[in-house]
Amino acid sequence: MPDLKNAPPAYGPDNAHYTDPGFRAEFVADMERVSPFQQRFPAGITKLRYDPRKFDFCGIVGDTLAAAGVIDRGALSARADRLEFLHELVAPDDQVMDGSQQSAAARVLYEMPAAFASLYERLLDEVVVPAIGLGPAHFQKVPTFRVFFPNAPGYPGATSYHTDIQIGHNPREVNVFFPLVPCAETRSLLMAPLHESLQVWREYDYDFVRFGRDTQHDPAMQARCGRICQPLRVGVGEIVVFDSRCMHAGPHNKTALTRVTFDARVLPVGDHALQQNVYQGRGRRRASFAIGEYFSANAVGQRTLRR
Numbered sequence: 535m536p537d538l539k540n541a542p543p544a545y546g547p548d549n550a551h552y553t554d555p556g557f558r559a560e561f562v563a564d565m566e567r568v569s570p571f572q573q574r575f576p577a578g579i580t581k582l583r584y585d586p587r588k589f590d591f592c593g594i595v596g597d598t599l600a601a602a603g604v605i606d607r608g609a610l611s612a613r614a615d616r617l618e619f620l621h622e623l624v625a626p627d628d629q630v631m632d633g634s635q636q637s638a639a640a641r642v643l644y645e646m647p648a649a650f651a652s653l654y655e656r657l658l659d660e661v662v663v664p665a666i667g668l669g670p671a672h673f674q675k676v677p678t679f680r681v682f683f684p685n686a687p688g689y690p691g692a693t694s695y696h697t698d699i700q701i702g703h704n705p706r707e708v709n710v711f712f713p714l715v716p717c718a719e720t721r722s723l724l725m726a727p728l729h730e731s732l733q734v735w736r737e738y739d740y741d742f743v744r745f746g747r748d749t750q751h752d753p754a755m756q757a758r759c760g761r762i763c764q765p766l767r768v769g770v771g772e773i774v775v776f777d778s779r780c781m782h783a784g785p786h787n788k789t790a791l792t793r794v795t796f797d798a799r800v801l802p803v804g805d806h807a808l809q810q811n812v813y814q815g816r817g818r819r820r821a822s823f824a825i826g827e828y829f830s831a832n833a834v835g836q837r838t839l840r841r
């Protein structure tokens with residue numbers, strides 16, 4: 535019988551467990567504080583609206599997939615650019631998920647034209663960062679794209695309940711989730727309220743190596759995460775913003791439609807300015823989460839201060 539408790543996780547990178555005393559002291563204080571975001575939104579989650587006619591991300595995604603030869607643009611136009619029908623247009627091989635939960639179709643989206651980047655920055659500047667209300671913020675320069683096809687093969691391991699902090703992200707980040715299809719059930723993000731999430735992190739004494747292992751191998755912990763994480767029901771024109779300490783997961787899509795979403799992190803300038811710790815990714819590349827690298831050198835939402 536294999537020793538599952540000590541086996542490496544079937545899914546997931548080298549999770550974080552900070553032991554350096556100085557680093558850990560600030561890290562734990564950040565995990566346990568009432569964050570500026572939490573002061574404004576005690577549940578740790580809020581929902582925003584914008585006008586998708588003014589920010590046509592779906593059209594640009596369609597153009598990009600067509601330019602890469604992944605779909606026939608005319609066929610998507612016939613579906614009114616409704617990306618939840620992408621599985622009807624994309625070849626089965628391009629729907630398969632790899633170990634980092636990316637499909638070939640999703641990888642193409644990292645070649646998005648400049649029009650996407652400027653629209654994304656404008657949405658953050660005009661809508662998201664002002665609504666968060668914590669002053670100007672640096673933002674993830676290249677957002678993360680998720681295209682989860684219905685019942686696509688390759689979902690790695692068990693449902694990947696996590697906080698991004700687990701993989702090295704800064705606990706002072708704020709997460710932003712942008713749906714490009716109607717999201718529901720497993721065609722969505724599963725989210726736990728902040729309070730329940732913090733209880734779990736505290737019980738684990740902030741050891742995400744142990745938590746990551748248990749999400750893959752311990753049925754009791756998997757069931758508990760499954761109870762507290764519920765699917766977001768949101769659609770195009772809505773945005774969900776949440777405290778980065780909230781537990782969440784991108785589950786295996788068992789619905790009949792495609793999930794297309796992108797997500798990003800913002801780092802309020804004021805909160806970051808008071809921080810000593812520097813965070814980096816836990817993967818092989820140890821990607822830096824510093825300003826000017828993963829995060830933009832400039833800050834958006836400046837107008838919020840002048841109101």
Ligand SMILES: [Fe+2]
Nearest residue numbers: 696697698782
């Ligand atoms: Fe995440």
